[in-house]
Amino acid sequence: MANKRGNVWIAVSGVVENENGDWLVVKKKYGGLKGKWSFPAGFVNEGETLDEAIVREIHEETGIEAEVQGVIGIRSGVIQSTISDNMIIFKLKANSSKIIVQEDELFEAAFFPPNFLKDDEDASLLLQSFAEEMFEKMLYKIDGLNPGDQFGYTSYRLFL
Template identity: 65%
Template sequence: MGSEKRANVWLAVAGLVINSNGEWLVVKKKYGGLKGKWSIPAGFVNANETIDEAVVREVKEETGIDCMVKGIVGIRSGVIKEEISDNMIIFTLKPTATYSVTVQEKELEEAIFVNPELLKHDPDTSVLLKYYMEMLENQLTTINDTVNPGDIFGYTSYKIFY
């Protein structure tokens, strides 16, 4: 019974990738509620990964870019049709090396780096992306992956974001 209840709790991640020129990596999905809208790479967390590993994987899968997590911008949480708890953690990331965008054509129409100022007045910019344009650098969290909560829980990976 417990696992059926958990099936209605979704955990997703999204990655706001900012390059050294201050440009943001944005994508246009081919499906779903964000179809045709500029948004940031996103997807669900798998059972065998932490949230930061999931966002790095999702950005790589959708755009071909290897990234490093810088912090968490925020959390989006909502309930869909009074049935599904839909939760997303939004990270900021930076590319780890020289890169070129490779669009995952199965899911995306387009993926580009763009100056965020150009997205402000674009009617195709998603609500969430517009909201995070207002973020400040000092709102970011940091990661501590050196804490050991003890062997009793059996963690193979443990990270605190603060």
């Protein structure tokens, strides 16, 4: 399975919650989740941190401005005994409400209550799992740290 990302994939996904407690979900036009509700997600690009990547992906896919609150999960698997597929799942707060669907990638995007999503047959396993568990633990982002100039970090985040 040749891929421009090589054999180690780092992706991000986000549970974006609005002021009513509803979650932002999307229906992709491609891939294994084609036609299913899932969280906005995508791959981390060169030169960006994990939290920058999820904010970018959410905005690109849906037009929603969101703010990272913390890390709530990790999904990791191996595809066809070759590709290490890893995803960090963030909890975010929606700072805007007008959805603008990225029509090249998505059929639709919407905010729905978690209780609706956990029983929806069109919801992804990851989405249903989070809706069922109603996560209570989270690692919070700590900015402003520098492990030393000798490392040359231009961005550094710690989640504890």
